Amino acid sequence: MNRSSDQYGEFYQRDRSVHPPAYAPDYKTSILRSPKNALISLQNSLSEITGPVFRQDELGPLDNDLILNYAKDGLPIGERIIVHGFVRDENGRPVKNSLVEVWQANAGGRYRHKKDQYLAPIDPNFGGCGRVLTDDNGYYFFRTIKPGPYPWRNRVNDWRPAHIHFSLSGDGFAQRLITQMYFEGDPLIATCPIVRSINNEEAVRTLIAPLDRHAFVQLDSMAYRFDIVLRGRRATLFENRIQGAK
Amino acid sequence: MMVNQLNYLKETASQTAGPYVHIGLAPHAAGFDIFENNFSNVLTTPATRGERIRIEGRVIDGSGTPLRDVLLEIWQANADGRYNHPADTQDKPLDDSFRGWGRACSDFESGLYTFETIKPGAVEGRHGRTMAPHINLWIVARGINIGLNTRIYFSDEAEANAKDPVLNLIEWEVRRKTLIAQREERDGEVVYRFDVRIQGNNETVFFDV
Secondary structure (H helix, E strand, O other), rough: OOOOHHHOEEEEOOOOHOOOOOOOOHHHHHOOOOOOOEEEEOOOOOOHHHOOOOHHHHHOOOOOEOOOOOOOOOOOOOEEEEEEEEEOOOOOEEEEOEEEEEEOOOOOOOOOOOOOOOOOOOOOOOOOEEEEEEOOOOOEEEEEEEEOEEEEOOOEEEOOEEEEEEEOOOOOOOOEEEEEEEEEEOOOOOHOOOOOOOOOOHHOOOOOEEHHHHHHHOOOEEEEEOOOOOEEEOOOOOOOOOOOOO | OOOOOOOOOOOOOOOOOOOOHHHHHHHHHHHHOOOOOOOOOOOOOOOOOOOEEEEEEEOOOOOOOOOOEEEEEEEEOOOOOOOOOOOOOOOOOOOOOOOEEEEEEOOOOOOOOEEEOOOOEEEEEEOOOOOEEEEEEEEOOOOOOOOOOEEEEEOHHHHHHHHHHOOOOOOOHHHHHHHEEEEEOOOEEEEEOOEEEEOOOOOOOOOOO
């Protein structure tokens, strides 16, 4: 079997049962920002199975170190943590060279963003974003400060659990995914309308990163493990060619 | 009934990008400078082959209000209709100066987004059918729980559009026009206007790709 043609089959149909629906009224902003019509299903063509390719030399040496990449006159304040894991597809194969981009609030739950008005202070030594490419095993890691929870105007007393936003490029544009990682044991997870937009307990559980004691750096940093799964692709065992079916 | 489970993994669940998506994906828009090299809405370099075009528009919610916190990405073939990706083995030239991908944020005041790119060539579709020139568009924002996929086609490609296998899949002919960007010329510049209506009248067609 020719592995190279095999490598680029169409993606498995997205299993929408693991994802939140577009319309999730307890998350109020979704009410006016969700389509009324059904999505139109499309068989993959070249447009969907291909996607942007990124290079290591486009990233800077501190891009995956949020503790140092915005440090001006000292270190940021907060819990020092490492976040690491594997990006795989639904077949369990590593997703290599995937761009992983992350962003988050600081230790007090304040974002470095001109629209964030929360009264918790900005940390002058913390930016709150980073990025890394997965290696040949699909592995990534970055270092940061554990973000704090913060209040938001949904219901009047809604608070987001501590979380880190993740963006993944994958290998084809149809794998493009944005999600959020939560931290093991956070009691705010259970009541968050954004978390609850997912009507699937098992799917919610996969967004909660366990504490990973084996990856701690002694007397320095704790660690959390967050594995990510992107869509898998079908092997082209019999003719259903996306391209050049003659 | 007892059935052995296949051990495929499940895709990680999507979550909204939230209102501060710019911090991670476009820190300049959030108001600070951190990376040496930033990704942007300009896809071309002077070496890129093809007709320069600007795509601009707004993303509009169910009340008619533009989203001012939306982030958009496009993915497209080069001027000869080939994607810069190893899975594209069409017998057409690659353009090393064109990745084919870019990212834009809407303006916080006007809600307007823009891309500076080139007009893509036609790409081979399934079963050897040719697709009309198009750009793949992906939209995330606060209130959007999973990224919305759509396509931008061009108003001056009416003949190719009429034969496009994807447009023809939309059984409601009246909805096909929501995917056609309107060409205008402004001070010698070619501009395609593409507004996205997320909900309600003239709702844009979104795809489950």
